């Protein structure tokens with residue numbers, strides 16, 4: 001997806017069959033500026049009331065009824081005062097327009113921890129926090145007005161029907177490098193690095209007004225874990241930091257994935273019950289489920305029982321397009337996860353469907369039902385050590401959290 005730097009002000013011949021109407025590009029030429037002119041707008045779950053849709057869906061069939069059941073389980077998690085809610089994210093969800101929905105949920109104490117792919121958190125959310133945008137691609141992926149080789153030459157990256165300016169992504173890579181370079185040499189969890197990224201946005205007047213999940217989590221003390229942290233823009237930043245440090249004979253910084261797992265397990269041990277709201281599958285799904293087993297191991301080490309002392313995730317909802325027949329993780333059912341001792345089967349629901357369409361309905365339903373009103377939020381980020389070696393800008397005064 002990432003390309004060598006090339007000249008960007010090319011004007012490109014129209015090479016597809018997309019409908020153009022009376023567009024200014026009707027002469028068959030598209031400039032980079034024209035291709036990147038229509039930003040993705042994030043859905044606002046406060047502006048419509050998902051409850052009426054969910055209430056209708058409850059009496060229907062197939063995906064509608066499972067979505068209604070999932071919404072009910074999510075509201076149960078929020079009502080349960082002893083339950084920490086963990087959101088997992090895979091796929092390209094922030095670039096698709098789901099950022100504002102998640103920020104609204106964070107602001108209203110509807111999420112206590114996040115486990116995500118790096119793409120969502122760094123390449124997409126932190127990227128937008130820096131002021132960059134994702135763009136609606138003209139035409140359709142089936143009938144694109146500009147072919148992918150042309151996009152490559154223009155330094156435009158494509159996620160299905162969305163465009164990104166590769167020059168902006170390079171700036172995002174560089175910002176991650178600057179942040180990593182400001183740490184004392186050593187190994188840190190992704191949670192520590194992402195907290196510093198949140199501080200970088202919140203404590204800099206240039207970025208403070210930009211909406212960002214990373215920034216909001218820093219302010220609300222909601223930790224974010226990215227188990228495969230190198231597999232995103234942060235990977236480019238760490239390659240730059242380590243290469244430069246090696247060349248200059250100074251210490252490097254490194255991602256400590258074991259610490260991620262230990263810290264996330266501490267969250268499981270810190271609250272009586274946990275609930276999972278899983279968007280997509282992938283690494284975040286399994287990483288968040290596995291903390292039950294890690295907590296059991298730690299409990300056994302202290303003389304506790306292998307099974308039974310530590311509760312499985314009490315509530316679980318997963319929304320995904322994957323199915324279970326290939327035996328792969330993303331579509332494996334929550335009942336299957338029960339056999340591994342990870343998820344209880346009393347309050348669980350798989351919802352099969354595409355997230356950009358389904359998730360806003362569930363989120364709006366939960367927002368309007370207001371079970372979150374009685375929650376304070378666990379502020380799990382405050383569980384962890386204050387972080388010797390973290391950059392000074394991340395030790396600044398926190399913006400007041402609600």
Ligand SMILES: NC(=O)c1ccc[n+]([C@@H]2O[C@H](COP(=O)([O-])OP(=O)(O)OC[C@H]3O[C@@H](n4cnc5c(N)ncnc54)[C@H](O)[C@@H]3O)[C@@H](O)[C@H]2O)c1
Nearest residue numbers: 090091117118119228231280281282320321322330354355
């Ligand atoms: N997704 C990207 O565009 C992207 C870009 C750069 C790097 N990466 C990196 O690649 C690795 C794998 O990322 P990934 O999780 O995006 O893999 P992925 O896209 O394969 O997602 C995992 C699974 O989640 C489900 N899923 C994804 N999007 C969905 C949607 N819109 N609706 C319903 N279900 C959906 C699917 O079942 C999918 O198999 C990560 O480390 C990530 O940081 C991803």
